[in-house]
Amino acid sequence: MTERGESDLVRTQNSMQIGSSSIVYVDGGLEIVFDETALPWPGHRLMPSRMSGRIRLEPQIQNDRVFDLDPEGHHIWWPVFPRARVRVESNHLPKGGWQGEAYHDFNFGDRVLEEDFEHWDWARGPSGDQATTILYDAVLRSGARRTLGVVFSKETEERHFAPPDRQMLPVGSWGVKGGIACDPGGTPRLSMKLEDAPFYRRSLVETMVHGDQLAMVHETLDCNRLANPVVRMMLPFRMPRRARR
Numbered sequence: 001m002t003e004r005g006e007s008d009l010v011r012t013q014n015s016m017q018i019g020s021s022s023i024v025y026v027d028g029g030l031e032i033v034f035d036e037t038a039l040p041w042p043g044h045r046l047m048p049s050r051m052s053g054r055i056r057l058e059p060q061i062q063n064d065r066v067f068d069l070d071p072e073g074h075h076i077w078w079p080v081f082p083r084a085r086v087r088v089e090s091n092h093l094p095k096g097g098w099q100g101e102a103y104h105d106f107n108f109g110d111r112v113l114e115e116d117f118e119h120w121d122w123a124r125g126p127s128g129d130q131a132t133t134i135l136y137d138a139v140l141r142s143g144a145r146r147t148l149g150v151v152f153s154k155e156t157e158e159r160h161f162a163p164p165d166r167q168m169l170p171v172g173s174w175g176v177k178g179g180i181a182c183d184p185g186g187t188p189r190l191s192m193k194l195e196d197a198p199f200y201r202r203s204l205v206e207t208m209v210h211g212d213q214l215a216m217v218h219e220t221l222d223c224n225r226l227a228n229p230v231v232r233m234m235l236p237f238r239m240p241r242r243a244r245r
Contacts, residue, residue: 001239002036030057053090060084061152070116075109082152083132114223116141121178125216130154135163135181174198178220183208199225
C-alpha cells in the first residue's frame, strides 16, 4: 500500500482510483487492479520491487448492517461480504496467482482509533459450508470492554452470541500481545504468522468456540503503540508516501 495525496484520488459511486491502483464494484463483486511498489522488509525482500496484478472478489454472503464499536458511535464497522471467494492474478506471484476463501469489510468514523481504544482483537473464519463466524474484543480508553460474536449465514439471518473468555496467544516479535475467544479447557493455536509489526499483528489461528473448531484469520491492534511517536516515525518505512500538491 502507498499513502497518496488528495490529487491522486478519483472517486465515483461505484469506483475509486488511487494513483495507479483502482477498485470497481461490478457484476455484484469487486474488481481490483493494483500497481504498487513493495518496500524492503526483513524476511520478505531486500530491495524495493514492483507489484502489479488483478483481484476479483465474489461474495457468497452479503450484509447491509453496520455495527457501532463504541457506545457513542464514533467508530463503525461494516462487514460487507462476511464470506466470499477471491481470485488473485499477478506475474509476481508463484504460478501466476491463487484463489481461495475471502472476506471484505471496512471501518470508518469521525475520531482517530487511538483516541478511543487501547487495543482490540478481531477474528473471522468459515463455519461449515454456508456460514462465517466473526469475533470482536475491544478495550476502550474508558476501560469498558466491547465484545461481539456473530455468525452470518446464507440460509438464515445473522445470529449473535456471547463469545467464551479470551485466551492469550504467543507474544509477537515486537512485543504486541493478543488473544482470542476459546472454550474452557481448550487452547488456541497460532498456526501461521502473516504480519508482525510494532503495533499490529495478523495470523492464522485455530480455536474452539461453543464446540465448533474454527480456523480463523486473527488480528491484534495495539492503539497505545500506534500513538507512540517513535512508531509513527517508522510508518513511512513500511508504507511509502507519495503526495502531490
